[in-house]
Amino acid sequence: MTSAATRFRPGDALIIVDLQRDFCPGGALPIAGGDDIAPVVNRLVEDAVAAHALVVASRDWHPPGHASFQAQGGPWPEHCVQGGDGAKFHAQLRLPQDAVIVSKGEQAEKDQYSAFEGTGLTDELRRRLVDRVLICGLAQDVCVRATALDAAGAGFKTHVLLFATRPVTPAGGQAAIADMRRAGVVVDAS
Numbered sequence: 001m002t003s004a005a006t007r008f009r010p011g012d013a014l015i016i017v018d019l020q021r022d023f024c025p026g027g028a029l030p031i032a033g034g035d036d037i038a039p040v041v042n043r044l045v046e047d048a049v050a051a052h053a054l055v056v057a058s059r060d061w062h063p064p065g066h067a068s069f070q071a072q073g074g075p076w077p078e079h080c081v082q083g084g085d086g087a088k089f090h091a092q093l094r095l096p097q098d099a100v101i102v103s104k105g106e107q108a109e110k111d112q113y114s115a116f117e118g119t120g121l122t123d124e125l126r127r128r129l130v131d132r133v134l135i136c137g138l139a140q141d142v143c144v145r146a147t148a149l150d151a152a153g154a155g156f157k158t159h160v161l162l163f164a165t166r167p168v169t170p171a172g173g174q175a176a177i178a179d180m181r182r183a184g185v186v187v188d189a190s
Contacts, residue, residue, distance in 0.1 A: 007047075007051075008047050008048045008050075008051035008053040008134070009051055009053065010051065010052045010053065011053075011129060011130060011131050011132060012048070012051070012053035012054070012130065012131075012132045012133070012134060013053060013054040013055070013056050013125055013128075013130045013132070013133045013134070014044055014045065014048040014053055014054070014055050014056065014133075014134050014136070015056045015057075015058065015115060015133050015134070015135045015136075015137075015147060015151070016041055016044075016045075016055070016056065016057045016058070016093070016095075016136055016137045017058050017115055017135060017136065017137030017138060017143050017144045017147050017165075018058055018059060018060055018080075018137050018138050018139075018143050019034075019037070019038065019041060019057070019089060019090045019093050019137045019138055020059055020060060020080055020086065020087060020088065020089055020090065020138075021085060021086050021087070021088050021089075021090060021091070022060075022079040022080050022086030022087065023079075023080075023138040023139065024038075024090055024138075027079070027086055028077050028078060028079040028080075028086050029076060029077055029079040031138050031139045031166045031167070031168060032166065033166040034090075034138050034139075034166055035090070035092075036166070037136065037137070037138075037164050037165065037166060038090050038092040038093055039092065040136075040163060040164045041093060041136055041137070041164050042092065042093065042094050044134075044136060044161065044164060045094060045095065045096065048134075049096050054100065054125070054128055054130060055095060055096055055098075055099040055100070056099065056100045056101075056102060056115070056121065056125075057089065057093075057095055057099055057100070057101055057102070058101075058102040058103075058104060058115035058119075058121075058137070058143070058147070059080065059087065059089065059101065059102070059103055059104070060079065060080035060087065060104060060105045060143075061080065061082050061087060061103035061104065061105055061106050062079070062080050062081055062082060062087075062105045062106070062108075063081070063082055063106065063107075063108045064081055064082075065108060066078075066081075066105065066108055066111070067108060067109050067110060067111060068105065068111040074111070080105070082106075100121075100124060102115050102119045102121050103119070104117065104118070104119055113142055113143045113145075113146035113147075114143070114146035114147045114149070114150040115143070115147045115150075116147060116150035116151060116154060117146070117150065122150075122154045125156065130156070131156065131157060132156060132157040132158075132159070133151045133156045133157070133158050133159070134159045134160075134161055135147055135148050135151065135158065135159065135160045135161065135165075136160075136161045136164035136165050137164070137165055138165065138166060139165075139166060139167055139168045140160075140162070140165040140166055140167035140168075140172075140173045140176055140177075141167040141168050141169065141172030141173050141175065141176040142168060142172075144160060144165050144176070145176040145179060145180060148160050148180050148183070148185045149179065149180065149183050149185070151185075152180075152183045152184050152185050153183070157186075158184070158185045158186065159185070159186040159187075159188050160180055160185055160186070160187050160188065161188050162177075162187060162188060162189040163188075163189060163190065
C-alpha cells in the first residue's frame with residue numbers, strides 16, 4: 001500500500017484526519033471522492049496495526065452554533081455537530097480499539113483545522129515515542145494540510161499519503177501540496 005519510504009514501523013503514527021460522514025458524499029460538506037478513500041484507509045490501518053504503529057483518528061466535533069458555521073458568519077455550512085450523524089466516522093472505517101481519538105473544533109468561538117491545535121496530540125505522540133507521522137483523510141487542502149504543517153513544525157518526520165486523501169478543489173489540493181513540500185513534508189502519491 002505505501003511506498004518503501006513510508007512503510008509503517010514501530011515509532012510511527014498513522015493519523016486519519018476527519019474521515020467523517022459530513023465530509024463524504026451525502027454529507028453537509030461533501031468532498032468529491034471522500035467515500036473512495038475509506039477502503040484505502042482501512043488497508044493503511046491494517047498495515048499500521050501489523051507494524052505496531054499507533055493509529056490516531058481526528059474528528060471535527062463542533063457544538064451547535066459553532067463560529068465556523070455560515071449562520072454565525074463563518075465560511076462553512078453546519079457540519080460535524082457533536083453527537084449528530086454527520087459527526088460520526090465514515091460507516092466503513094475500521095479503527096482498532098486502542099486508536100487515539102482526537103476531537104477538534106469543540107470551542108464554539110474558534111475553529112481548528114489541525115489535529116494538533118489545542119488537542120494535546122503533540123504531547124501524546126511524544127509520550128508514546130512517535131517520531132514519524134503518516135497522514136491521510138479529508139480534506140487534503142484544509143485539515144490534512146494544517147495537520148501536516150503542524151506535525152512538521154513540531155519536529156515530526158511527516159508524510160502525507162495523497163492516495164488516501166481528497167481535496168475540496170483540485171486547485172486547493174495543488175496549492176496544499178506546494179505548501180506542505182515547502183515545509184519539508186514528504187508527499188507520497190504512490
